[in-house]
Amino acid sequence: METVGSESGEVQDAETENAEPLTEQNAETETQQQTQEGEPAVQAGVLAAEEEKSQNHWGYTNLGIAHVDNHLNIRQEPNENGKLVGKLPKDAACEILGIENGWAHITSGKVEGYCSTDYLYTGSEALRRGQEVASMIAIVNTQTLKVREEPNTDSVVITLIPQEEELEVVEVMDNGWVKFLLDDEEAYVSGEFVDVEERLEKAVTLTELLYGQGVSDVRVDLVQYAKQFVGNPYVWGGTSLTNGADCSGFTLSIYKKYNVSLPHHAASQAQMGTKVSMSEIQPGDLVFYAKNGNINHVAIYIGNGQVIHASSPKTGIKISSVNYRTPAWARRFL
The missing domain is CATH 2.30.30.40 (SH3 Domains)
Structure with missing residues (x-):
């Protein structure tokens, strides 16, 4: 105490x-x-x-929710050839500013643009879906x-x-x-x-990930590669980026693409590479977490104070703050 x-x-x-x-x-x-x-x-x-929630429906006055399996594209202009400016994940919310010719003008998070109304819950359907998710x-x-x-x-x-x-x-x-x-x-x-x-979840911009200066192309590529697996399942003992991986299985499989061989064990990974201070970490570095002094989790730093990791059976592969737990240390492999 x-x-x-x-x-x-x-x-x-x-x-x-x-x-x-x-x-x-x-x-x-x-x-x-x-x-x-x-x-x-x-x-x-x-x-x-x-x-x-009852007064303004989670902060939205005209709620829309993405009715897709993965992501809904948000474009700069209301047509399929419009420049892509962001993505609205499955069941994420937006404020509908107007609808014309099958396109909704929306804002969500830091994104403003247009998306097809074919893939939006609106009105009472949006409220019902919002209560579910x-x-x-x-x-x-x-x-x-x-x-x-x-x-x-x-x-x-x-x-x-x-x-x-x-x-x-x-x-x-x-x-x-x-x-x-x-x-x-x-x-x-x-x-x-x-x-x-x-x-409710919000949209993400295409430039939301901040890398900082001096970050190599391979690090940027690694982060973008890892992010495509967000939402996939956590499976204890697994190494599949699509069918399920645990924390060290996820880092193992991501790094395998970049010709770095890692063991399927977070504590073992924590002893490899070059140790770096948390103030000097760069996208692609591995961040380790401990319980009672023993390493029991690993994540990949992706910049902007965030990590991507196979978190738990409930949440799967997700993005979190690097400080969602107190980091033990970080290691560099690239």
């Missing part, structure tokens, strides 16, 4: 990073503080999310939040996650804690330090 620290003259909760080791003198302090980690704050967040997200609202194995402050801390990190919620528990999947394992955070809301 951790003590209650002080920040800006106010009491700082035991779930934040600056907490100190528990001593006899401060043991009672944390016990008292636990009563403040309960239900009201997170339940209020859930109610606020429900109220907002919306994800509940918890956004960290404190500087650093502890992730625990069990929903209480006596439980082991698995990792730390930074402010504004987004977690896909499995369950908001009656005791005020929030359950989510950390890779393929259940984990918990105190509901007092997250804002819970429902959300």
Whole structure:
């Protein structure tokens, strides 16, 4: 357990990073503080999310949802020859600005353009589909939040996650804690330090991936190659980029295309290549994560503070913040 620290003259909760080791003198302090980690704050967040959804439908006044198996193309002009400016993933949402001649003028995320109405849910169908596919997200609202194995402050801390990190919620528990999947394992955070809301996925631009200066073409190519497998399944022990892979099977198979041979074991991969600091990582570097000091997950850095990885059976291959867990270290192979 951790003590209650002080920040800006106010009491700082035991779930934040600056907490100190528990001593006899401060043991009672944390016990008292636990009563403040309960239900009201997170339940209020859930109610606020429900109220907002009912008023404006997840932030949209004229909702459209992509009715496709993969991605819906967004074009600069309302015709099939128009320049491609973005993609709307399956079940992602957009604001419909207008419809003419079978083309919808839409905005979604950072993308504005046109897409065929043949592949959009609109009106009541869009609202129904939105209710089916919306994800509940918890956004960290404190500087650093502890992730625990069990929903209480006596439980082991698995990792730390930074402010504004987004977690896909499995369950908001009656005791005020929030359950989510950390890779393929259940984990918990105190509901007092997250804002819970429902959300629909948005479009992505063709230039959304930022590589920075001095990034080789092979790194750019590797990232673009890896991204095409987003949404494919996670399979423990698998190495198939289409039918299913686990975390090290995914990195193994991506790197195989670039003539780099890796073992099918995250901890073994973590000892290969050249170690680089997190401040110097480039797209294509491997980022490793640990639990209780042991490497148990690997991802590929893709730039812009993001990684791509075979995450869990529930979410499959996905893109996450590089800090969705505290990175242990990174390795370079290119």
